[in-house]
Amino acid sequence: MSVITGEETGEEKERNRSRRKWKEKTGHRRAHHPHQRGPEDVWKRKAEQYLADSGLLHTIIRAGSLQDKDGGLRELIVGKDDEILKTETRTIARADVAEVCIQALLFEQAKFKAFDLSSKPEGEGTPTTDFRTRFAQVNSRF
Template sequence: MASPPTVLVTGAGGRTGQIVYKMLKERSEQSVGRGLVRTPESKAKIQGADDVFVGDIRDANSILPAFQGIDTLIILTSAVPKMQPGFDPTLGGRPEFYYEDGAYPEQVDWIGQKNQIDAAKAVGVKQIVLVGSMGGTNPNHPLNSLGNGNILIWKRKAEQYLADSGIPYTIIRAGGLQDRDGGVRELLIGKDDELLQTNTKSVPRPDVAEVCLQALLYEEAKFKAFDLASKPEGAGTPTKDFKELFSKVTTKF
């Protein structure tokens, strides 16, 4: 009997990454879970053992040990804008955001993801699941103006690099991420940001995590890119058939 595949989730200390890492551990009969985090503090936070590596995705050499012997990769790393100190919501107006030096989307979402794709290709991974964001078809999307980071533009550049790599890929462009229970909503597949024109443009983090893991199980998920959102809880039928969900996807990018 073949041993289960080894799956590396990067960004395992992030809010969605933590969920994916936990699910991998809970489903050890399906795969061997492994995590990559940026700091020892993040490793401690997810109670990581020898299966959690510490490395900086912006430094290609520092992440190589995490990639040795893996079969598939789930990329959940992302630049995170921070709010300028001193903002008082009671005074009205909008908060200002910034990125820390060296942690702009160009460095994290483009160079950092490119480094991961290159490392994965070098060890011969069979599939990469990349979680991005809806909104990438609009250069003037408000997310791009946060901290002048153009985050969606750099994310799209990394997605294109993955699509051109020759590695089987699944690109999930998630809607607004919600800290809510997963498994209780009907999931919606979209393309080209069409879902942003509707009232259903958000999705719980655990559902994104579930789609990441399910994408590793079905051929129907490979060489596909799609937007992901969900109906409100109680509307529609909770999604259970992921093979059917992936079969609905018709877009490669």
């Protein structure tokens, strides 16, 4: 999950300038499958690997595209290794991501795991309420 701030520091400006140059040079727009990664994805994964290797208690949640919609109305999809990129549904309500973050703090089944997170469209499937079972389905530690 990314944190977006309103103002860039000098270091961020340089990093973003570097990304723009790379995108212009390669014609890269946005990753659509696991083998089309930009430099920011590589660094995110390196940071995740560093955290996983640290031994610190963690849960890595890779949320899909965020939507400003009400939470608790959709079935959540949990995957690993960019499996979600192979599905048609790659979005999730911000409220659902927040709820998953809170639930991850409450259940042992979420500790030391990493997973992708999206949701089915509203009206498809049953809204997720059993987070313990959902976390238990995840077997990926990175």
